[in-house]
Amino acid sequence: xxxxxxxxxxxxxxxxxxxxxxxxxxxxxxxxxxxxxxxxxxxxxxxxxxxxxxxxxxxxxxxxxxxxxxxxxxxxxxxxxxxxxxxxxxxxxxxxxxxxxxxxxxxxxxxxxxxxxxxxxxxxxxxxxxxxxxxxxxxxxxxxxxxxxxxxxxxxxxxxxxxxxxxxxxxxxxxxxxxxxxxxxxxxxxxxxxxxxxxxxxxxxxxxxxxxxxxxxxxxxxxxxxxxxxxxxxxxxxxxxxxxxxxxxxxxxxxxxxxxxxxxxxxxxxxxxxxxxxxxxxxxxxxxxxxxxxxxxxxxxxxxxxxxxxxxxxxxxxxxxxxxxxxxxxxxxxxxxxxxxxxxxxxxxxxxxxxxxxxxxxxxxxxxxxxxxxxxxxxxxxxxxxxxxxxxxxxxxxxxxxxxxxxxxxxxxxxxxxxxxxxxx
Amino acid sequence: xxxxxxxxxxxxxxxxxxxxxxxxxxxxxxxxxxxxxxxxxxxxxxxxxxxxxxxxxxxxxxxxxxxxxxxxxxxxxxxxxxxxxxxxxxxxxxxxxxxxxxxxxxxxxxxxxxxxxxxxxxxxxxxxxxxxxxxxxxxxx
Ligand SMILES: Cc1ncc(COP(=O)(O)O)c(C=O)c1O
Numbered sequence: 001x002x003x004x005x006x007x008x009x010x011x012x013x014x015x016x017x018x019x020x021x022x023x024x025x026x027x028x029x030x031x032x033x034x035x036x037x038x039x040x041x042x043x044x045x046x047x048x049x050x051x052x053x054x055x056x057x058x059x060x061x062x063x064x065x066x067x068x069x070x071x072x073x074x075x076x077x078x079x080x081x082x083x084x085x086x087x088x089x090x091x092x093x094x095x096x097x098x099x100x101x102x103x104x105x106x107x108x109x110x111x112x113x114x115x116x117x118x119x120x121x122x123x124x125x126x127x128x129x130x131x132x133x134x135x136x137x138x139x140x141x142x143x144x145x146x147x148x149x150x151x152x153x154x155x156x157x158x159x160x161x162x163x164x165x166x167x168x169x170x171x172x173x174x175x176x177x178x179x180x181x182x183x184x185x186x187x188x189x190x191x192x193x194x195x196x197x198x199x200x201x202x203x204x205x206x207x208x209x210x211x212x213x214x215x216x217x218x219x220x221x222x223x224x225x226x227x228x229x230x231x232x233x234x235x236x237x238x239x240x241x242x243x244x245x246x247x248x249x250x251x252x253x254x255x256x257x258x259x260x261x262x263x264x265x266x267x268x269x270x271x272x273x274x275x276x277x278x279x280x281x282x283x284x285x286x287x288x289x290x291x292x293x294x295x296x297x298x299x300x301x302x303x304x305x306x307x308x309x310x311x312x313x314x315x316x317x318x319x320x321x322x323x324x325x326x327x328x329x330x331x332x333x334x335x336x337x338x339x340x341x342x343x344x345x346x347x348x349x350x351x352x353x354x355x356x357x358x359x360x361x362x363x364x365x366x367x368x369x370x371x372x373x374x375x376x377x378x379x380x381x382x383x384x385x386x387x388x389x390x391x392x393x394x395x396x397x398x399x400x401x402x403x404x405x406x407x408x409x410x411x412x413x414x415x416x417x418x419x420x421x422x423x424x425x
Numbered sequence: 426x427x428x429x430x431x432x433x434x435x436x437x438x439x440x441x442x443x444x445x446x447x448x449x450x451x452x453x454x455x456x457x458x459x460x461x462x463x464x465x466x467x468x469x470x471x472x473x474x475x476x477x478x479x480x481x482x483x484x485x486x487x488x489x490x491x492x493x494x495x496x497x498x499x500x501x502x503x504x505x506x507x508x509x510x511x512x513x514x515x516x517x518x519x520x521x522x523x524x525x526x527x528x529x530x531x532x533x534x535x536x537x538x539x540x541x542x543x544x545x546x547x548x549x550x551x552x553x554x555x556x557x558x559x560x561x562x563x564x565x566x
Contacts, residue, residue, distance in 0.1 A: 030531060364536065365492045394490075
């Protein structure tokens with residue numbers, strides 16, 4: 001076996017940081033946690049939905065609750081100061097990680113979806129109107145697709161979709177035709193969570209900017225597993241979620257260019273985001289706090305920064321290489337199995353996920369059978385229903401990899417897929 | 426091993442691969458379509474009643490979906506024959522899982538009950554108890 005020898009880092013050592021990877025499954029799914037009815041090894045291949053959280057990150061979150069839990073920005077007392085410093089510095093960690101100029105450009109949100117809605121409401125409702133258009137791709141996640149679709153209805157702006165080629169790539173000629181002088185925003189997914197396609201965000205940014213439009217990159221599936229730099233990509237906005245990158249749920253980030261965020265009005269009002277309030281008027285806090293109304297997700301923000309530090313220690317290039325290795329291996333092995341249709345570009349051109357269907361087996365049945373072998377994958381439309389309509393299928397199965405996955409786990413997937421195929425044959 | 430492979434006992438696979446009463450009726454007393462958007466399961470049920478207008482004479486269905494939803498609709502199409510519309514109305518989720526004869530994992534229950542829900546909603550529309558503009562049935566929260 002040569003493939004393991006190509007691992008860019010010590011995967012075994014990484015796995016030691018994730019005790020959940022050692023658990024058994026197969027028993028009663030209605031009672032959380034492992035018990036004596038569980039009897040097969042977990043093979044977790046649903047990382048595009050959410051990733052696991054390593055001990056150093058869990059410890060950092062626990063440490064906050066155990067030793068300096070307190071509200072931020074409000075107190076003069078020591079705990080509040082400690083919490084405020086840690087929470088604020090977490091913004092610096094995120095800013096550094098994606099090449100932003102500073103914490104002013106990083107707003108903590110609940111997730112990618114909320115980041116998208118923040119821009120759609122705070123910028124879109126104010127700026128869009130009849131005659132304008134917003135250009136998306138056919139491979140958008142519902143987080144961006146539904147949001148802009150509905151903002152389009154509210155404002156009268158037209159929503160256009162750049163087509164996907166038969167090979168699962170973005171049709172850049174169509175992009176050049178659809179992005180025009182009336183384009184106010186291009187909102188595009190960086191790495192497709194269904195096709196695995198890595199989209200040319202920088203080229204789209206150039207098209208958008210040539211027409212005085214803005215560009216928003218949905219980086220939910222790229223920031224977790226490859227180096228992403230907002231200046232290299234030349235984006236105006238970018239969003240991602242902590243829970244897909246070794247962090248906790250309930251935290252994500254919106255990057256926005258400072259002058260754009262400065263010009264935007266708040267999306268949520270309340271405490272923490274104001275400077276001066278009278279019965280008649282209010283003024284807003286500086287960035288990024290202007291967009292973080294109410295008590296934020298403090299422990300999650302601190303855990304988010306810890307996750308980034310964890311990933312940086314491994315190295316983003318190496319994580320990217322590891323994912324590519326597994327994706328290509330999975331692509332080849334599933335192709336060799338026969339009767340498997342894989343969506344999206346070839347194995348050497350994709351992010352770390354493979355969505356597919358097995359002839360004669362509904363994706364939900366496949367996932368149920370795989371679950372018996374301990375193999376956790378996603379089955380359904382992965383929040384890209386219109387893309388699935390374009391593909392002509394109602395649902396697909398998706399295996400998605402992360403830094404702790406192994407070649408043996410891909411083999412377990414392929415073996416289980418073979419069993420399922422034979423069961424239904 | 427979990428509920429998955431138990432879920433695909435011979436009987437389920439048989440009904441999935443060879444669905445009974447698959448097709449359409451010439452002259453149904455009522456017809457209804459339902460779907461399960463997240464799975465893409467779609468089922469259309471045709472029901473013909475006896476002259477009494479109460480007893481189910483024949484059932485046919487067509488559809489597209491997972492093994493659980495298709496096998497369940499197939500078994501139900503046999504089971505409903507001779508039942509009254511009131512009896513159809515009284516069928517609950519337990520009746521469906523009992524009919525299937527296997528444990529259905531919690532995430533798949535909505536697949537298992539789709540056929541029953543479509544038949545029940547069709548009967549309700551037929552009796553004027555449900556707005557036909559709420560045209561489609563969905564088994565999702
Ligand atoms: C490409 C893409 N965009 C957006 C999202 C939404 O992320 P979240 O649910 O964390 O808001 C996801 C994941 O679910 C995704 O894969």
